[in-house]
Amino acid sequence: MAKQIIDDTVMENIEILAKLALTCEEREKAREKMQEMLDYIDKLNELNTEETEPLAHTFPVENVFREDVVTNGNSRDAMLANAPKSKDGQYQVPKTVQ
Template sequence: MAEHKISDEVMANTELLAKLALTDEEREKSRQEMEKILGYVDKLNELDTEGVEPLISLFPVENVFREDKVVNGDMRDELVDLAPRKKDGQYLVPKTVE
């Protein structure tokens, strides 16, 4: 397993992208944690996955198709009646552009 060393430049870019301002102590701890993560991922590359189909989801996912049905129908008149101001079956709104 190759040992991963994260450079100061990579740490600076990581801080910038994550919008973090780390102290020297926090930066060093983060560097160590990131190196552990890279080591773990590198270790996963040693697994023999020959013949193993990639997994998309842990749970079986099936599309549920349903017939489209209109459930509320034409409520235009009822909705216009709720407006505080209306004219000729339409909403009446204040003029916003002269």
């Protein structure tokens, strides 16, 4: 695979897409950093990964949630006993919308 080079056209497109206005010094520094990233990716592409199994997580992922089990049953009357006011089996609150 041929080495990828970031030229002026690519830098102009990046500036437009990222809505950047870089000075000449900033453009050159950004180009160097991006070129370093591309060089590193090229280096990684040299690795033989034929026998390597792809993975999404380094540790096994298990569902840690418990099954939903109702433990307190229907205790509406007990809950309403704590309410300051109740009406027709529901909490009664002051009207807030006019």
